Amino acid sequence: MEYDFLGKTILVVEDEGINQFFFEKALKKTRANLFFVKDGYEAFTMVQENSEIDMVLMDFRLPGINGIEASALIKQFNPELPIIIQTANALPAVYESAMDNGCDEFLTKPIKIETLLKMLNKYLTY
Numbered sequence: 001m002e003y004d005f006l007g008k009t010i011l012v013v014e015d016e017g018i019n020q021f022f023f024e025k026a027l028k029k030t031r032a033n034l035f036f037v038k039d040g041y042e043a044f045t046m047v048q049e050n051s052e053i054d055m056v057l058m059d060f061r062l063p064g065i066n067g068i069e070a071s072a073l074i075k076q077f078n079p080e081l082p083i084i085i086q087t088a089n090a091l092p093a094v095y096e097s098a099m100d101n102g103c104d105e106f107l108t109k110p111i112k113i114e115t116l117l118k119m120l121n122k123y124l125t126y
Contacts, residue, residue, distance in 0.1 A: 003117045005032035008054045008124045012036050013043040013070065015062050023057065026113045030120070039063045040070025047074050047081065055123055058103070060087030060094065068094075068101045075102030082123040086111060
């Protein structure tokens with residue numbers, strides 16, 4: 001299926017270069033505008049300074065504050081902004097913590113591109 005997110009902006013919070021590359025390639029055909037940052041503090045600042053961000057793809061393990069803590073800060077600032085946390089750590093406690101701190105979806109690595117695109121579509125087309 002083809003997904004078209006033209007006019008939508010996605011903030012990708014990922015400190016690993018290979019994973020940034022994955023998201024860049026996986027989302028290229030969607031025509032979404034992508035911002036990349038490498039830590040939770042940068043993510044929070046980017047959301048504060050850019051009202052055009054429509055979605056956040058947040059890694060769990062980040063330098064400084066982790067993705068769940070950063071998500072909680074972002075949700076305090078903008079409760080309506082959808083956040084998908086993505087992690088290789090699929091433990092139930094991590095899932096529960098993510099949901100308790102405002103994350104809207106939980107995506108386990110390795111990420112299947114079609115699953116990612118379906119999740120994004122759920123929040124970006126309304």
